[in-house]
Amino acid sequence: EQESPNIVPQLADDALDIMLDYHWPGNVRELKNAIQFSVVRSRGSRILPSDLPMEIIQDIDLSLRVSDRPRAQQIISPKGKLDIESVKAAIKKTGGNKSKAARVLGVGRATLYRFLAQNEETKNYVDQF
Known part of the structure; x- marks a missing residue:
């Protein structure tokens, strides 16, 4: 009997954007843990923003930035x-x-x-x- 290979989900673009905006105070160890958490939590072939750890999502600044536009x-x-x-x-x-x-x-x-x-x-x- 052949085992099916483990398929690792890919990061969706919006999840990647969130991860790129995060400041990663724990550096590589925190990144590794976040990826492991997201892979386990995802329910398909893609990691969505809802699959990311809450501390990453909550860290994103909600306040509006001042714009140079009128x-x-x-x-x-x-x-x-x-x-x-x-x-x-x-x-x-x-x-x-x-x-x-x-x-x-x-x-x-x-x-x-x-x-x-x-x-x-x-x-x-x-x-x-």
């Missing part, structure tokens, strides 16, 4: 945090391009990806593009 070009919620309507407007404005939408919103890509992972309604809207 205020009229920015789509920022009044509370200074991402909200469903602002994200939908940015996605529509950029034709579904998440990287550009993050810039329009004044946040990092990882922040936008995490928001989408936590908000099914918005994620479904983005998937239409």
Whole structure:
């Protein structure tokens, strides 16, 4: 009887963006543990942001960055945090391009990806593009 080879899941682009934005205070040991955790937790051929350890996801700065663009070009919620309507407007404005939408919103890509992972309604809207 032949054993099937162990297939290691690949990092999805949005999970990779989150990992690249993380500051890794534990260096290589923390990275190794995070990858092992994510491989075990993943349920398929890809590691998604929801498979990453919470300390990595929570470390991402949620605050909006100050932009050099004029205020009229920015789509920022009044509370200074991402909200469903602002994200939908940015996605529509950029034709579904998440990287550009993050810039329009004044946040990092990882922040936008995490928001989408936590908000099914918005994620479904983005998937239409």
